[in-house]
Amino acid sequence: MSNSSKDSSDPNMLVSVNPAYQLKEVEFSLRKVGCKAIVCPTQFRTQKYCDMLTQICPEIESSTPGDIRSARLPDLRSVITLGNRQPGMFHLEDVMQAGSSQYMQQLQDLQKKLSCDDPINIQFTSGTTGAPKGATLSHHSIINNAQFVGNRLGYNWRPHIRVCLPVPLYHCFGSVGGGLCMALHGVSLVFPSAGYDGKANLAAMESERCTVIYGTPTMYVDMVNHPDLAKHDLSSVETGIMAGAPCPPELVKKVIYVMGIKEITIGYGTTENSPVTFFSSPTDNLERKCETTGYIIDHLEAKIVNPTTGEVVPLGMTGEIMIRGHCVMKGYWGDKDKTEECITKDRFYKTGDIGSMDAYSYLKIEGRIKDLIIRGGENIYPAEIEQFLHTHSKVKEAQVVGVEDSRLGEEICACIKLVDGEVCTAEEIKAYCKGQMAYFKIPHYIIFMTSYPITTTGKIQKNKLRVVAEKQLGLKDK
Template sequence: MIANVASRRVLLGKTPRARAWALAATGRAIHVDAPPIVPTLTSSYAHGTSSSSLLDVTVGDALDRAADRWPDREAAVFVRDGVRKTFAQFHRDVERAAAGLLCLGLRRGERLGMWGPNTYEWLLFQFATAKAGIITVSVNPAYQAEEAEFALRKVGCKAVVCPEAFKTQKYCDMLRLICPEIPACPPGDIRSARLPDLRSVIVLDSRQPGMFHLDDVMQAGDNRFLRRLHEIGKKLLCDDPVNILFTSGTTGRPKGATLTHHNVVNNAFFVGKRVGFDWRPATRVCLPVPLYHCFGSVGGGICMAVHGLSLVFPSPEYSGKDNLAAMQSEKCTFVYGTPTMYVDMTTQPDVRRFDLSSVVGGIIAGSPCPPELVQSVMSVMGIKEVTGHRPPGCVRLLPRRRSHQGSHHQRRRKRLPGRNRAVPAHAPQSQRSAGGGRGGRPHERGDLRLHQSEGRTAVNRGRRQDFLQRKDFSLQDSALRGVRRQLSAHRHRKGPETGTASAGRGAAGTREGQVSVFHVKT
């Protein structure tokens, strides 16, 4: 809003030069603090005009505000496990868990791996680590020993939280396979050759040699560590890292991406505004998507804190029938899912027996959604509003390019590695994750990003990369090559390459070949 007012003031100026500057700045959607004759950026920190300001708060701040505003509202319901927590209860558990982690020796900026299905403890430690300044590492619960070792070693996890087992996944057995030294070590002092950073393993449901139990953590945080927790909270910045997510590993080893408090809070804030969480009363979201994905942890967990949602988890793993039963029994008003999850729910043989009249909206994400599925969801499940990604095709391979450009959306910043300050414009810097250090771990992609004075960004690829926008399953390399050949032939027929859309920072318009967001309402 301030930027809009500033632009109008200059536009009403008497000099043609001032009017030209205003038109140029408005066209570029860039706001700077003073009106230069030629709009330039002196720092790589700029933001676009918007009627909704970005939130400069941490995840812990968001939860504190939610607990103060809605103390008696249900924050999370885990139907199969029989767990129900109000915001006040959840906030109290989070502070106890965070203080316990500090007592175990974890410090701000260190990493804790969450490895397991959707349980209350996953949500609990997501917020406990955020409050303590610890970085949550989202580990795929389907990882086998080799994959888990790669992920935990890559990011240098100091602690791992997991159940003993879930279905066929034997988490503690796999950790002992990776680190045979664990049974002989005292809890909290693991010394492993293959995971040199690992010190603690916290088991959720049983006691194991050399490992802590969840109760040990919850009881360890006394008043001294609670005071330390509150002191840390005062020093945390919204630009501090809070979460590391791994890619699927479709075209190689999984690669890590680090998200900050600012990333996840504003992602949740604007997702909620887009679908109306900011004005809908007491929204209850059925959440079958996994918490180790951004869809579940940010679209679910962080949205809960930012917008006061009540999250309903039907089961630890996906079950279409459990989802329908939970929507009926818990009177859910919204439902999340990937396209394949919605296909499964709409094709359940007894779907029409469930009373889904309370469900008014849904989000289909994770991959592009065909129009036929939207129609099926609205007709079979009776959902009136659906928001998701509109696909240009069933599978889309974003074209490889030496560089691409994109205009600023809201705010974009670039910082010197290891320093909490913006770099000058025109200064190319390797794209490191926030709080990287230690030789770029985690993770340095090798690309260079150059902020130009007119407010645009060029990314020069440090290596050849393939980006796959897929449905919910991996494609083999041979299939990738076939898709690439088809798309290459299509581009030659249609003309020059189209640009790519970056998640969360797309340009104002959508060009040919990009995935765009749709919102369907009856």
């Protein structure tokens, strides 16, 4: 999807939208950025994108392509579809055939106006207030990130690099680490399947003789535990990246010893930081790969501070991780207050994560200040789900926590207090959520409670609630 300012001569920006978003999430995101043009398939799997757009903007069907006028999306003018032709929408073939030297001249004129500090990409990340926030990234931030990630992996000297890329392109991991590395370093990308498929990853690595594999920890869990793993020849795979969620040491060891990827690397970052800020070297020893997330990316600054005082703590001590440099986003699109909450006046980004650094800048993550749940690499904030659950007539109060899961890292658990006298089932709650939020946000576990652990001031203690939930679900020893 692309978005531009009111002035059509200004550069456009790519707005990456999660294809699992449901109607409300899509409308919010498009309105937030003032989206002028949308590029999408007619449908993918169960998601019917053109139908969703006509539900939001019924005016599309009676519009002339390129001149949509919608009450709910007032900035939208064009929809370009890759599937069947639809009323009021361009087909990709129409756009390709319309190309001429006139437009090439426009592009060349536009290049002269571009600055490296201009925004080029808006990546949505869920917010603690429940609404997605648009992290606005510049040319400077994403180009440098791809350059230095590629350099550390050896893309500047390894011959015939072929990257197996099962991670989604609507996240920075795939778009920057994959797409931009292809453009900057000339590496080949192999897309194993249209949608995620663990077995397809193994097949693609073997058939295409891939030398690099990207994945979240969940993806590596699937590959390591696949019953056909031993049947696939992965001898061509030299290195890879595991990132997007905490990487369990035992999983790292299995990737090295079972899959044979001895030069696997570990990365840490956030969407707001374009995304990688710490990254290990392919030649790091086993201890560093298992116990740390690598060392600081070139030309970035990092500091560990006391979350209360903001003072830098001694080496090896824990505190909040803060980042400054080329990677830091310009801000959250159209949200000055949220931007000022997480970027200091001297341009340090407050990650909200707790960790420690050694003298060589290797980072060890200890936990999170935020209530963020990371489910299979997807960042999920409980507030968004809690607010929706509160719209159910039988729900008196809802608290959402992440509980341990061996495959996904964390699963979503909703701890619900019912209205007095009401009776409800877990299936009823899940059915209520279906179609109203992305599938990965729907709670996997539903627990009905009569009270929550609280502080003396009445604040809910989510760390204790998580322990209670895991015990009740039998995920931890009582």
